[in-house]
Amino acid sequence: MSVSDLIGLLAVVATFVPQILFYISHSFFYIISRRFKSSFEKIEENYKSVSFIVPIRNEPLDYIEKLLEYIGGFNLPEYEILIVSDDDENVKEELFRKLHEWRSKRYNVWLIWRKHPVGFKSGALNTGLYASIGDYVFPLDVDCRPEKCLLGKSISLMEKNPSVVGVVGRWEPLNIEDRLSQAIGLTMKVMVETLFKGRSVLGLSVFPLGTGTIFKSKHLKEELRGWDVERIQDDMEIGCRMIGKGYRIEYFDDCKAYVEVPSSYKGLRIQQARWAYGATDVFMSRFKQLVKSPQRLLGKIESLMFLLQYLPAMLAFFGTIILATLYSLTKIDYLSIYYYVFVAWIGFQGVYGYILYSKINAVLNNKWAAIVNLGRNAAVVTALTPYLSWSMIKAFLRMKITYKRTPKGVFERAGSRARVPVEFITGSAFLTVSIYLLFSGAVLTGLWVLLQSLGYLYVSYRWPGSVFKS
Template sequence: MDLVIVLMITLPQLWFYIVYAVFAWRAANCRQHTTSCSPGEASISFIIPVRREPLEYLEQAVEYIHGLGIRDYEIIIVSDDDEGFKQVLFDKLHEWRRRGLNVWIIWRSRPVGYRTGALNTALWLSRGDYIYVLDVDSRLDKCLLDCAMEILSSHEDTVAVVGRWEPLNLDARLSEALGYSMRFIVGAIYHGRNCMGLNVFPLGTGTLFKSRYLKEILNGWDQERIQDDMEIGSRIMYHGLKVRYLSDCAVYVENPSTYKALRIQQSRWAYGATDVLIARWRHILGSRQGVLGKIEAILFLSQYIVPSIVFLGTVMLAVNAFIKPFDVLMRHTHLIIALAISQWFFGRYYYREVKKHIDSSWGTLVNMGRSAAVTTALSPYYLYSTLKALLRIRVQYARTPKGMYQLSSSRIRIPWELILAVLYAVTGIIYLLNNATLSGLWLIANSSAYSYVVYRWRKDVFFN
């Protein structure tokens, strides 16, 4: 049993750190120079799915698109809001159209398919040569549209082009940590993967598609899946088509600034990725990708299984303290050493990326530690969502709260973060009192992560 615990804690992390370190190394040594791209003559349909989004966010998104100066565009807003909000939207629509903005609103009384259903509704009514899905809290560089249209028009086998994700907001502790972490992780797995010739998945916002391919070959998005980008990316791979990545053109996305919003977002992503893995693994294995590309795509969709297994191993280690508190981890020091080395290589590239944006070394380390603490605290939710996907339990699409919706609280919840912080602290001390130093320190470190989240975001821990 002790070997099982150690393997659960070390092997998934070894895979994660080694793979991401390789991608980060490749990205750091691969420069993509995009020549200036001229605006295309083709038309673009912007699709904005909304449900309980702050009205000011929607207004800003529409104004931003109009301000890009695109010659031929249309904005299709698909609303799944309550009927009471419908008139507010249509009043705003009349104002936009009086000003000459080419905006349309589709209000759905029944949100069939939720986000993917909304995307399909707009897709089949769109007239643009290209499709760009836009979240109300994201912005894009004009160069992404210009260069993506140039690439798509000159490469018949390319169905989509993805831009580089950048943080739009760095005004809170959490959003700052997530923003810098996102810069590193997305840069590594997208730019690094692209440089290695591996498959690139579309992003939910930040991808320009060929409309004709979406309609005639892919037949739109799969309304049974809640993770639309990973799902359609798997089918793009199956059809032998390509998705290209532009590292020089940015898409700015708003990161959650509250732990509650992040918990909802990450739970949905964990379920969605695992659900796509189960539904589309045959498409990936049956694609024209090489063996390495297929394996990597499967592992990419398995990314939330990694922290889930580590969490289970850590809980088993904690329970073991009440049964036989010997140093489980010390018995397999070769695996611990290998994990430490892989963490060092990963952390080296991570530190370099974050340090580009933060003046002090201490501030960089604090930012990295904050991100690691939050990721650890989310582990039980990764496990819960992953298990629901594996057991094929259907869930409704839960949108990430934005604006004022991030701050609203409804009812008391079980504070799992506090419970785990106490469990790990107690069992860690038990190990230390029995001279099981390594196992004790591992649990104390995990307890510190949960304790930090409880301290910083108390309201989000105790209330939904």
């Protein structure tokens, strides 16, 4: 086998095999998840003292007020809300003015302003944690709306079971009104629900979610020493250390935590780039801890795969470029040689796609809308691939990045400066290359590159304000 043949084989494997494994594993968890039976129905609700920690930076004030009103509506006997602000000084003054108004409405809310925001969100969570007095802490983003029963039943479970140090609620999209939030929100809902139910059925601990997870305060303070300020993905990082110590994080499907999904492509791009870096960074820093954890081998493997969930997209992106480049140099269509890998990819994607379709259709009760949402989600994920890839590379190289919060409300659509339209440039380049490949006889590789180009061009057409402007 020549060097070019070896590279061609590796390119085909890198492009399709990780995706195939992703489809197989998620289809497996879906099948397993159907055996999930909740054990929470008979648990009485316990509202022992709880501290809500709300880290903020550049958040719309109306979002904060709505969250306070929502929590205040719980009428809890013993609670506190700790708002930890990393905002500039001019915003600080406005927040303290609003604090008097909020407290006059009998919300037990406190404001902590950090002049030096060390550790970004993780640092803000630690500040709130060590200032809190509740037996339980509930980190919340300003756009999260947990159901009251999630709080009461989670606390009751942890009171009875010393090994359970955290409970995750059922993640639900808060907003699915527009094209993007609906496509992304419904797909994420299916994926999170399937993985968490599947892991629960197999007796495996689940990872906490950044918002919508209640923790035992004592364990966070005394044993784990809070969140690691060197890591930007706070939920995955703290989850790894909890699992490494043999503690359990339970999944509660009966009560929901509603979370706002980005409604602009710009917001989604910022969020997903940060998540891709954060998950890979946690994989690099907590690999040994997970491997040595007391969980079963299956749990260790799945935990590592969960942290590397963005890897298939990165490998497919670079594998596609290599396949196209190799053909221009050797005139060999390696995808045609290993066509059975491509066929397998089509088959397993079809199975997983049908699972997503059936679950989304169950929510929308509209077959055509479910199909459209699947296509739209696939296009968006494809267009995000260069950003995900670059974020993962930086994490693998142990490069530090600046934490960028996902913009919400008025901040999500703000910005008018021109930017390099990576999506449009990449899509145009892939389209041009695909035409060359098809006319040159590289049918399968040409079709594959053409398929990739459509995702970039669709996003450029549908959301030009986020593609051509920052």
